[in-house]
Amino acid sequence: MNTRDRLIESTRTLLWERGYVGTSPKSIQQLAGVGQGSMYHHFSGKEELARAAIDRTAEEIGAAADAQLSVPGGAVERIAAYLRRERDVLKGCPIGRLTQDPDVMAAPVLREPVEETFTWLRTRLASVVTEGVDAGELSPAIDPAATASAIVATLQGGYVLARAADDARPFEQAIEGILALLGAYSAR
C-alpha cells in the first residue's frame, strides 16, 4: 500500500476508535508509519484526510448494505439478513459514531457523507418494505418510511446498548426484538 493509502487507512481506524476530536495528526502518522511532512504533502490537514477516510468507509458500508438487501428472497428475509450479518458490535458503527462528534457535525465537508449515508440507507430500506407490501408479504397498513427509520435506528441504538453494557447481547436482543415485531406485521 502506498503512503497516501496508509494514511487514509490509519485515519479510518482512528476515527472509528476515537472519533475526530480524539484523533490527532500525530497518532495518524505514527499508525501509518509516516512522517509529518509526508502527511502534509498528501493532504492539506486533518480535515481533508478525515474526509477521504469517511468517504471510503461510507462507500464500503453502503455497498455492503446494498448487497445484503439485494439478494433474492422476501423483504423480511432480506432485512433480517442485513440486520444479522456479522458485525464488530462493540466497536460500533464507524459512520454512526461520527454523528456524536461536534467538530464533524460543524464542518459541512465532514458532515455531508454522514448525512448521505443515512439518507440513502433509510430510503433503500423503505423500498424493501414497499416491495414487501407489493408482494403481499407485509400489511398495506405499514408505513415504509417510518418502518425503515425504526429499523436503522434499532441497529444504531443497538450499538449504543452493546457499548454501554460492554456486551454484544443487548445488540442481538434489539435486532431479534425488531425482527419479531416486523414478523408480526405480516399481511394476514
Place this chain on the structure above:
Amino acid sequence: MNTRDRLIESTRTLLWERGYVGTSPKSIQQLAGVGQGSMYHHFSGKEELARAAIDRTAEEIGAAADAQLSVPGGAVERIAAYLRRERDVLKGCPIGRLTQDPDVMAAPVLREPVEETFTWLRTRLASVVTEGVDAGELSPAIDPAATASAIVATLQGGYVLARAADDARPFEQAIEGILALLGAYSAR
C-alpha cells in the same frame, strides 16, 4: 448556585455538547465563571468532575423515565408516552453519547453510571412489557427482554438519525415506526 454546583452544571452542558474528550477544564471554568484554582479545590480534576456531572444527569434521566413509565394506563400507552415525550432531539441523549467516547469507556469510574443507566432502563421496560402480557394486552409470544432492547435502541438510534439529517423527523419516524409495530403485536 454555589461554585461547586456551577462547575457540575457547566460540565453537564459541555459533556452533552462536546463529549468528554472534547471538553477541556478551561472551557468548564469559563462557562462556570470560575478560576482554575477554584475548580481544583473542589475536584481532583476533569475525571472526578465528569463523574459528578454524569451521576447527576443519569439520575435525572432515570427519574424522568420512571415517571413516564409509571403513570396509570396500558403497557403500550405508557411506552408511547415515554417515547413521545418532549426531547431535545438534535442534541441527542446526554448519556447515550458517552458510549462513543473512548476515554469514558476506558475509565471504569466514568463508565459505571452509563452502564447502570441502560441496564436499568432495559430492565424497567421489560417489566412494562411483561405487565402488558399479564394484562392480556400483548401477545404471550412476545419476548420482553428483546422487545425492551429494541425500544431503547430505537430511541438511541433515532437520535443518531436525527443528528445525521440535522432534522428531528427521522427520530419521530423511528418512534412512530416501532410503536406501530408494537401495536400490531397486541394480543388477538
Place this chain on the structure above:
DNA sequence: GTCTATATTTCGATAGAC
C-alpha cells in the same frame, strides 16, 4: 476558597533541508 503564575505535554501546522 479563590486567584495568578508557571510547568509539561500535546495539538495542528509550517519551514526548509535533502
Place this chain on the structure above:
DNA sequence: GTCTATCGAAATATAGAC
C-alpha cells in the same frame, strides 16, 4: 516525496500568594 526542526496555541495540572 519524505524528513527533521520549529512554532504558537491549547490541554491538564501544580505551586504558592492572598
